Amino acid sequence: MRVLLGSGGxxxxxxxSKFRDLISDHxxxxxxxxFIPLATHDHEKRTVRLKESLGPIGTKFHGLNLDRGFDxxxxxxxxxxxxxxxxxxxxxxxxxxFIDALRDVVKRGAPYLGVSAGSNVACPTMMTxxxxxxxxxxxxxxxxxVPFQINPHYYPGKITFFSEGDSxxxxxxxxxxxISEYHQxxxxxxxxxxxxxxxxxDGNRGRLIGRASAFFYDSEPxxxxxxxxxxxxxxxx
Numbered sequence: 001m002r003v004l005l006g007s008g009g010x011x012x013x014x015x016x017s018k019f020r021d022l023i024s025d026h027x028x029x030x031x032x033x034x035f036i037p038l039a040t041h042d043h044e045k046r047t048v049r050l051k052e053s054l055g056p057i058g059t060k061f062h063g064l065n066l067d068r069g070f071d072x073x074x075x076x077x078x079x080x081x082x083x084x085x086x087x088x089x090x091x092x093x094x095x096x097x098f099i100d101a102l103r104d105v106v107k108r109g110a111p112y113l114g115v116s117a118g119s120n121v122a123c124p125t126m127m128t129x130x131x132x133x134x135x136x137x138x139x140x141x142x143x144x145x146v147p148f149q150i151n152p153h154y155y156p157g158k159i160t161f162f163s164e165g166d167s168x169x170x171x172x173x174x175x176x177x178x179i180s181e182y183h184q185x186x187x188x189x190x191x192x193x194x195x196x197x198x199x200x201x202d203g204n205r206g207r208l209i210g211r212a213s214a215f216f217y218d219s220e221p222x223x224x225x226x227x228x229x230x231x232x233x234x235x236x237x
Contacts, residue, residue: 001106001201003112003114003201005113005114005146005193005199006022006119006193006197006199007152009195009196022198023054026078027078027111027113029111030060031060031077032060032075032078033079033080034061035047035050035061036064036080036098037050037082038064038081038089039082039083039085039088039089039116040082041088043063047061050080061080066096069098070096073102073105076105077110077111078112079102079112080112080113081114081117081121082116082118083117083118084116085117085134086121089120090137090139090140091137091138099142103145106143112145116152116153117131117152119152120142121143122142122145124147124149124188125188126140127186128149128150129152130175147233148189148232148233148234149190150190151179151192153193153195154194154213155175156175158170176221180215183215186217188217189216189217190215191213191214191215191234192214192215193212194212194213197212198210204232205230206229208224208225208228208230211223214230216234
């Protein structure tokens with residue numbers, strides 16, 4: 001398997017350049033990559049923006065056509081599932097019957113790229129999303145092409161906010177607290193993927209590009225540094 005999962009957070013030119021380089025290498029042997037923009041409302045606009053942002057390699061990417069999406073996915077030699085709202089994305093993946101087709105092409109070796117919501121639905125479930133439930137999916141089950149959960153856009157500690165020029169503490173729950181709530185009910189480990197970071201997964205081992213925090217239901221969290229190698233239980237090698 002060739003899976004690349006990103007958290008997002010590519011707001012600087014340096015990060016955008018890194019993202020383009022990773023995409024170019026990930027899809028180096030692909031010529032027909034289907035782009036799945038179901039996490040957003042305006043599919044056509046999102047597809048146009050993607051192709052423009054990728055420059056010359058954007059010609060490899062073709063937006064999903066819902067009328068022939070099943071056949072389009074099975075014929076693709078690469079898949080890119082974009083970001084947005086995970087509830088919307090997972091609802092429509094189930095609604096249009098794309099879950100099994102996506103699993104099949106990825107297990108056959110087609111490179112899969114997921115960013116933000118696209119990373120979240122690569123997991124066994126979408127239950128570690130940060131998104132509002134703006135729609136009701138028929139199931140929380142997702143693609144399961146990686147055996148662990150991902151919490152995209154992870155950050156440590158609590159946040160501050162600015163009001164009238166002053167920095168103020170926000171006393172709501174941290175991401176770590178939210179993940180611990182998940183682990184009160186589920187045992188699958190969770191990788192908190194920091195902004196601008198990525199995971200490469202080959203079906204047996206993962207490699208971190210950037211930074212992440214690993215959370216477990218029965219042990220203390222671990223910090224993963226750039227280049228960390230780990231198995232499907234987030235055990236470092």
